[in-house]
Amino acid sequence: xxxxxxxxxxxxxxxxxxxxxxxxxxxxxxxxxxxxxxxxxxxxxxxxxxxxxxxxxxxxxxxxxxxxxxxxxxxxxxxxxxxxxxxxxxxxxxxxxxxxxxxxxxxxxxxxxxxxxxxxxxxxxxxxxxxxxxxxxxxxxxxxxxxxxxxxxxxxxxxxxxxxxxxxxxxxxxxxxxxxxxxxxxxxxxxxxxxxxxxxxxxxxxxxxxxxxxxxxxxxxxxxxxxxxxxxxxxxxxxxxxx
Amino acid sequence: xxxxxxxxxxxxxxxxxxxxxxxxxxxxxxxxxxxxxxxxxxxxxxxxxxxxxxxxxxxxxxxxxxxxxxxxxxxxxxxxxxxxxxxxxxxxxxxxxxxxxxxxxxxxxxxxxxxxxxxxxxxxxxxxxxxxxxxxxxxxxxxxxxxxxxxxxxxxxxxxxxxxxxxxxxxxxxxx
Numbered sequence: 001x002x003x004x005x006x007x008x009x010x011x012x013x014x015x016x017x018x019x020x021x022x023x024x025x026x027x028x029x030x031x032x033x034x035x036x037x038x039x040x041x042x043x044x045x046x047x048x049x050x051x052x053x054x055x056x057x058x059x060x061x062x063x064x065x066x067x068x069x070x071x072x073x074x075x076x077x078x079x080x081x082x083x084x085x086x087x088x089x090x091x092x093x094x095x096x097x098x099x100x101x102x103x104x105x106x107x108x109x110x111x112x113x114x115x116x117x118x119x120x121x122x123x124x125x126x127x128x129x130x131x132x133x134x135x136x137x138x139x140x141x142x143x144x145x146x147x148x149x150x151x152x153x154x155x156x157x158x159x160x161x162x163x164x165x166x167x168x169x170x171x172x173x174x175x176x177x178x179x180x181x182x183x184x185x186x187x188x189x190x191x192x193x194x195x196x197x198x199x200x201x202x203x204x205x206x207x208x209x210x211x212x213x214x215x216x217x218x219x220x221x222x223x224x225x226x227x228x229x230x231x232x233x234x235x236x237x238x239x240x241x242x243x
Numbered sequence: 244x245x246x247x248x249x250x251x252x253x254x255x256x257x258x259x260x261x262x263x264x265x266x267x268x269x270x271x272x273x274x275x276x277x278x279x280x281x282x283x284x285x286x287x288x289x290x291x292x293x294x295x296x297x298x299x300x301x302x303x304x305x306x307x308x309x310x311x312x313x314x315x316x317x318x319x320x321x322x323x324x325x326x327x328x329x330x331x332x333x334x335x336x337x338x339x340x341x342x343x344x345x346x347x348x349x350x351x352x353x354x355x356x357x358x359x360x361x362x363x364x365x366x367x368x369x370x371x372x373x374x375x376x377x378x379x380x381x382x383x384x385x386x387x388x389x390x391x392x393x394x395x396x397x398x399x400x401x402x403x404x405x406x407x408x409x410x411x412x413x414x415x416x417x418x419x
Contacts (some may be wrong), residue, residue: 007391
């Protein structure tokens with residue numbers, strides 16, 4: 001062994017230093033946020049900056065108890081159709097919302113709010129996922145505002161539909177206020193969203209569009225919420241976050 | 244959208260990559276910063292950036308991307324601590340080179356490494372820990388090949404590392 005081999009050997013095994021196991025979960029969360037920030041920085045024209053973390057079904061959240069998935073169209077005045085679940089810390093906040101939609105694999109598609117832990121982020125995000133057999137929740141997409149307050153009146157966390165592992169996910173988000181109808185123009189055709197009030201805060205109304213009507217890669221315009229007299233509510237016209 | 248479509252598979256690949264490369268990235272970061280906590284933070288920060296660009300780099304050379312990001316992160320963000328180490332005064336080399344005393348020898352070399360200038364140290368780590376060619380070091384650090392050769396040569400001299408000539412290597416190899 002020559003001097004150079006000694007150096008290489010020393011660098012490969014420096015005394016007094018032992019690598020630790022890094023928190024890859026945190027790495028992926030931060031990396032996902034960074035990715036979204038970069039995309040927003042490049043292409044964002046949205047009034048509401050939205051941060052979306054793709055989970056891709058890798059995170060399973062155990063939902064407690066039996067919960068019937070109604071699947072009916074929920075009115076703005078209705079609360080979520082499924083009872084709440086106490087998932088793991090940071091998992092599910094309030095009731096899991098049944099969308100009435102079914103994934104290609106036959107699993108009911110659901111939404112739920114999730115508390116966020118980032119110090120600079122708003123308190124909640126909205127997750128689109130599926131309920132697997134046995135009640136486990138599989139998250140596909142998490143959408144949340146990247147900045148600002150999460151309870152100001154208007155649209156929040158509007159996320160465009162996309163394909164995740166060859167499964168379509170819905171366009172979705174939430175509106176703070178009292179909408180009775182939310183619509184969007186998808187490829188020039190007006191489509192009405194399904195709505196459900198959040199169990200933890202009735203001023204928060206989750207909305208989602210059927211992927212069969214608002215397909216991934218559709219051109220979306222004029223996202224608008226309407227009040228009980230048919231009047232447009234403030235905040236119309238925000239853009240969806242993409243990807 | 245391509246990243247989205249391959250989300251879970253891509254995540255699995257990233258986790259596999261991160262587990263395989265994490266230890267060496269941390270060692271490199273430790274050699275570059277001289278601080279174990281900064282090393283962990285730097286390695287983790289590098290992996291965060293790799294994950295953020297995973298859709299773009301996964302089919303290329305993610306390890307090359309990771310080490311370049313790591314080197315740049317440390318150069319950019321921890322410049323001050325690195326400069327604190329830079330000195331022309333190398334620690335005293337152990338007088339008697341005891342073959343059995345590998346730890347003492349390694350400790351001296353690591354101490355001497357800390358005494359190099361940041362650029363010298365980075366070139367040494369890239370060239371001899373990651374074992375990449377001078378051409379690749381130059382490309383990844385955005386330096387000229389001549390600069391890399393010069394930094395490497397000067398740093399090895401400071402470390403009192405004698406590099407066997409190709410002829411010596413061949414002779415050595417022939418006798419084995």
